[in-house]
Amino acid sequence: MGADDRAKLMDSLKATRRSARGRKADATVSQKAPAPKRKVFDFRELPQIKQLQMHRAAADMMGIENPFFRPHDGLAAGTSIIGGSNYDNFASYNYLGLNGHPEVNAAAKSALEKFGTSVSASRIVAGERPFHAELEAVLARVHGVESSIVMVSGHATNVTTIGHLMQKGDLVLTDSFVHNSIAEGVRLSGATRMNFPHDDLDALEKMLSDQRHKFDKVLIAVEGLYSMDGDFPDLKRVVKLKQAYDCWLMVDEAHSIGVLGKSGKGIAEHFDIDPTEVEIWMGTLSKTFSSCGGYIAGSKVLCDYLRVSAPGFVFSVGLSAALAGAAIASAELLEREPERVEKLQQNGSLFLKLAREAGLNTGPSAGYAVIPVIVGDSAGAATLSNRLLAKGINALPIIFPAVPEKSARIRFFITSEHTEDQIARAVSTTAAELDAMRADGTAVDRLIKAAR
Numbered sequence: 001m002g003a004d005d006r007a008k009l010m011d012s013l014k015a016t017r018r019s020a021r022g023r024k025a026d027a028t029v030s031q032k033a034p035a036p037k038r039k040v041f042d043f044r045e046l047p048q049i050k051q052l053q054m055h056r057a058a059a060d061m062m063g064i065e066n067p068f069f070r071p072h073d074g075l076a077a078g079t080s081i082i083g084g085s086n087y088d089n090f091a092s093y094n095y096l097g098l099n100g101h102p103e104v105n106a107a108a109k110s111a112l113e114k115f116g117t118s119v120s121a122s123r124i125v126a127g128e129r130p131f132h133a134e135l136e137a138v139l140a141r142v143h144g145v146e147s148s149i150v151m152v153s154g155h156a157t158n159v160t161t162i163g164h165l166m167q168k169g170d171l172v173l174t175d176s177f178v179h180n181s182i183a184e185g186v187r188l189s190g191a192t193r194m195n196f197p198h199d200d201l202d203a204l205e206k207m208l209s210d211q212r213h214k215f216d217k218v219l220i221a222v223e224g225l226y227s228m229d230g231d232f233p234d235l236k237r238v239v240k241l242k243q244a245y246d247c248w249l250m251v252d253e254a255h256s257i258g259v260l261g262k263s264g265k266g267i268a269e270h271f272d273i274d275p276t277e278v279e280i281w282m283g284t285l286s287k288t289f290s291s292c293g294g295y296i297a298g299s300k301v302l303c304d305y306l307r308v309s310a311p312g313f314v315f316s317v318g319l320s321a322a323l324a325g326a327a328i329a330s331a332e333l334l335e336r337e338p339e340r341v342e343k344l345q346q347n348g349s350l351f352l353k354l355a356r357e358a359g360l361n362t363g364p365s366a367g368y369a370v371i372p373v374i375v376g377d378s379a380g381a382a383t384l385s386n387r388l389l390a391k392g393i394n395a396l397p398i399i400f401p402a403v404p405e406k407s408a409r410i411r412f413f414i415t416s417e418h419t420e421d422q423i424a425r426a427v428s429t430t431a432a433e434l435d436a437m438r439a440d441g442t443a444v445d446r447l448i449k450a451a452r
């Protein structure tokens with residue numbers, strides 16, 4: 001092709017492109033969609049965001065530093081490194097000190113080296129790997145039931161399991177303090193939810209006698225150890241109620257597995273109940289098992305059904321090798337070293353005893369892994385958390401709406417790794433700081449002072 005021919009070809013290509021662009025522009029004009037009602041949707045217009053900004057502004061005015069999202073520089077157990085300094089740490093779910101345990105790390109590493117970082121898709125299509133079955137077997141054994149099924153998030157486990165098993169025309173009776181994931185699961189299912197007042201089993205019984213006959217399936221959902229108050233239900237009575245009224249019972253053991261029972265087998269062991277009396281055991285891998293993910297343990301029939309039909313399992317990736325390896329090693333350590341459980345229980349009861357002696361309001365806590373110190377208002381709880389940090393203690397506030405405003409609190413999580421000295425210091429410092437704050441007046445007094 002000569003130079004002239006090439007020039008002609010280029011001209012004709014350019015002309016073709018110009019005319020195509022013209023046609024596209026015409027089409028855009030003729031198919032122009034009607035103008036949107038609002039030209040720009042600004043998230044700042046959302047009432048919820050405005051409210052959040054107001055809360056932040058009020059906290060700024062009172063000079064309260066945000067205690068949430070504190071950056072940590074290492075793993076959290078009895079101590080943690082924040083901003084390069086070591087703090088006594090009461091804000092980790094590392095109940096048995098297994099996170100970072102050499103055996104747990106080695107198991108995670110060897111699983112990762114063999115299987116990589118991801119199983120890439122749902123187990124249905126990506127296939128099974130030996131660590132999935134191994135983890136499900138050890139979890140079933142720890143709970144004393146036939147089977148278990150592991151999912152990639154504890155929260156999603158509750159949402160998908162309840163959302164899938166229950167439906168419109170069913171009833172879910174929940175303790176008013178159950179975790180958000182249970183509430184979201186019920187919402188998704190379309191079943192009716194009724195709350196009974198926290199730990200009030202007389203109220204549960206009354207609801208069952210008034211309501212049971214109006215619904216098809218009925219599920220009672222409780223926790224093995226309540227994460228806000230650190231107490232637990234009388235499971236023997238709950239089992240009797242579910243039998244008498246022909247319901248299913250679900251127990252969320254997020255905070256009780258590894259914590260309750262002589263060998264840490266959870267609330268069934270604590271009450272010496274046959275675990276098969278409970279239809280649905282739920283747990284997370286993120287706490288005692290020092291990993292990430294969630295599971296359901298129960299009958300083979302239930303787990304098989306969820307395996308082929310629960311959307312959160314079927315349409316979500318399988319647990320990755322390192323996470324499964326860490327959880328398997330943690331569960332085996334729990335089985336092999338019950339002395340960790342004993343130490344955790346001793347630490348919890350020591351904290352509770354000292355806190356009560358110091359006149360702190362620990363609510364209904366039973367003195368295991370979770371002990372709240374109720375302060376009474378959100379600003380006060382956030383201020384106390386910051387004052388504790390200044391004294392070398394990391395313990396986080398729980399504020400409204402996670403708990404009612406008047407029961408805003410500092411929540412202390414106890415681990416087997418805490419020393420008696422750390423516990424004694426945490427209690428005495430909390431009591432002293434609370435006294436000093438109260439001498440300063442209420443949150444409103446502090447707000448007025450700050451505004452002056």
Ligand SMILES: Cc1ncc(COP(=O)(O)O)c(C=O)c1O
Pocket residue numbers: 153154155156158179181223227252254255284285286287292293294
């Ligand atoms: C009682 C309870 N259930 C479920 C979950 C969700 O577990 P995860 O954080 O592992 O998703 C939590 C989380 O803290 C919890 O406290």
